[in-house]
Amino acid sequence: MLNDNTAVVTGGSRGIGRAIAVKLAGLGADIAIIATRDSDRAQDTIKTIEDMGRKARLYVCDISDIEAVNNAVSQIITDFGGIDILINNAGITKDKLLMQMNEEDISDVIDVNLKGSMYVTKACLRNFVRKRHGRIVNISSVVGLMGNAGQVNYSASKAGIIGFTKSVAREYASKGITCNAIAPGFICTDMTDKMPKEAIDAMLDNIPCKRYGKPEEVAHLAAFLVSDEASYITGEVIKIDGGMYI
Numbered sequence: 468m469l470n471d472n473t474a475v476v477t478g479g480s481r482g483i484g485r486a487i488a489v490k491l492a493g494l495g496a497d498i499a500i501i502a503t504r505d506s507d508r509a510q511d512t513i514k515t516i517e518d519m520g521r522k523a524r525l526y527v528c529d530i531s532d533i534e535a536v537n538n539a540v541s542q543i544i545t546d547f548g549g550i551d552i553l554i555n556n557a558g559i560t561k562d563k564l565l566m567q568m569n570e571e572d573i574s575d576v577i578d579v580n581l582k583g584s585m586y587v588t589k590a591c592l593r594n595f596v597r598k599r600h601g602r603i604v605n606i607s608s609v610v611g612l613m614g615n616a617g618q619v620n621y622s623a624s625k626a627g628i629i630g631f632t633k634s635v636a637r638e639y640a641s642k643g644i645t646c647n648a649i650a651p652g653f654i655c656t657d658m659t660d661k662m663p664k665e666a667i668d669a670m671l672d673n674i675p676c677k678r679y680g681k682p683e684e685v686a687h688l689a690a691f692l693v694s695d696e697a698s699y700i701t702g703e704v705i706k707i708d709g710g711m712y713i
């Protein structure tokens with residue numbers, strides 16, 4: 468289904484990003500992973516994809532550094548011959564009550580989650596416009612829609628991603644480029660492992676499906692949004708949260 472496609476997955480070394488990278492590779496895409504550092508897990512993801520018979524490469528790059536992003540994306544275009552799919556997945560949290568948040572807690576989260584996603588998208592756009600084809604999927608969060616105590620910085624970054632998604636969708640729909648957002652609820656990864664147990668238990672009470680989500684479930688949705696079948700869907704925000712925010 469995705470044969471001859473190249474997908475860039477930011478934060479693809481682990482968690483949701485890894486699941487999306489592996490899923491797209493399973494559908495035939497070659498994969499460029501952008502991550503902050505080379506790690507055993509990043510190498511394991513690369514090897515998993517190569518074992519599936521697909522090309523995979525790691526690009527070490529901090530997405531909040533626009534120059535580093537431009538260099539990484541140019542290198543990917545040289546190495547793979549172009550880009551068809553961009554998954555803006557990399558993200559961080561620095562959870563605290565707003566009264567306790569310092570300037571760095573706010574700027575780091577906005578810089579990576581929101582500005583970083585814009586930098587990578589901007590760097591890929593010329594290539595998409597030239598091909599008159601592109602699929603962009605931004606990983607937002609349900610807390611960008613509903614807010615969350617202790618996550619003012621994070622929820623603002625994820626709400627920003629929704630506005631960014633809708634604006635990109637409007638700007639580039641006529642060029643064959645779709646841009647959609649996925650808003651996951653609670654998905655078990657390193658990011659959620661960092662949360663206090665009481666907060667995790669309290670969250671389960673508010674999930675009608677009474678379970679947490681899996682990265683692979685988010686990956687299935689991303690795979691649909693980048694497929695030809697989804698070519699008439701753009702500017703959409705799709706929640707995948709077991710009913711957490713209805």
Ligand SMILES: NC(=O)c1ccc[n+]([C@@H]2O[C@H](COP(=O)([O-])OP(=O)(O)OC[C@H]3O[C@@H](n4cnc5c(N)ncnc54)[C@H](O)[C@@H]3O)[C@@H](O)[C@H]2O)c1
Binds near residue numbers: 480483529530556609
């Ligand atoms: N896990 C959840 O419950 C959940 C819910 C909603 C949204 N999300 C979002 O899904 C995405 C993936 O989350 P996850 O749970 O897999 O997290 P994770 O912490 O397991 O993985 C995050 C990935 O982002 C990369 N990354 C972080 N900062 C980066 C930077 N500056 N430059 C490049 N790469 C960077 C990391 O290297 C890592 O590969 C994030 O955007 C997160 O906000 C997660």
